[in-house]
Amino acid sequence: MKVSELSRRSGVSVASIKYYLREGLLPAGQQTATNQADYGELHVRRLQLIRSLIDVGGLPISRVRATLAAVDDEATPMHDAFGAVMHGLDEVPADDRPDDVDAAFDEVQTWMASRKWHVAPNAPAPHRLAELIATLRRFDFPISMSYFDAISDFVEGVVEPEVEYARAMPDRTAAVETMLIGTVVIGQVIVEIRRLALEAVSYRSDGS
Known part of the structure; x- marks a missing residue:
């Protein structure tokens, strides 16, 4: 054509x-x-x-190029190709962060190890989770890592078939695209369901 x-x-x-x-x-x-x-x-x-x-995904051209390089390199394991997408969705924050974020990051690392979650050292997500936990604590939310155990069990159950579905795609391009769409869109679906649940629970709390 x-x-x-x-x-x-x-x-x-x-x-x-x-x-x-x-x-x-x-x-x-x-x-x-x-x-x-x-x-x-x-x-x-x-x-x-x-x-x-x-x-x-909202990726800039520079990250698109790095992700496509992982897709094109047949020697790159599929897990690493998926990682190029996951890590491309965000950036690792700067080193000069507040002490409470550093402390929360150490807790996140310990918590991931307890769940036997292997996550690459350059993954942005643990850093972002630490920032969010520190922010909640600044507003006096009584948050500990155990608070997220039930949520994590649920999410792990959601992503297992998602990963299997992506890996079953006929080629690497389709697999990576499926993983990207699933990550961004299903992630937003979970956010919206939580908003619905918050409103429903608040309504019940009024005795309605």
Whole structure:
């Protein structure tokens, strides 16, 4: 297909496609003339993944490039390819953080070890969790790590079939895209369900 058809099929503008080609995010098509090339289904899928990383995941181009490198490298284990997506969704905070965040981070590390959760040292999530716990405590919420055990049991049960589903995809691109969409969208679903539950419990508390 020509670039115009690729644009129509993928929903990505011709200008963006040409930009992704220049940046090396999208492989070149089969050259048919000096200024023309043919593209195939793999290009459609690749553009869908790029747009998912940018539009759904909110990743900047630099992180999109790193994630795609993990997808393209067949020597990279699928777990590490998934990790490139997970870690690309956020940044590890700066080292100069408050003491209460440092203390909370140590608690998070101990808690993860007790759950036998292996998480890469460069993962942003433990740092963000520590920041959130420290913030709750500043507002006098009586939070300890054990408070999150039941929630974690539930979430672990949710993500197990999610990971299995992603790993069952026919290729690495589809697997990574599925993991990205699941992480962002199902994560937001859980947030919205919690909001609904808060309102419902508050209503019951009024004796209604």
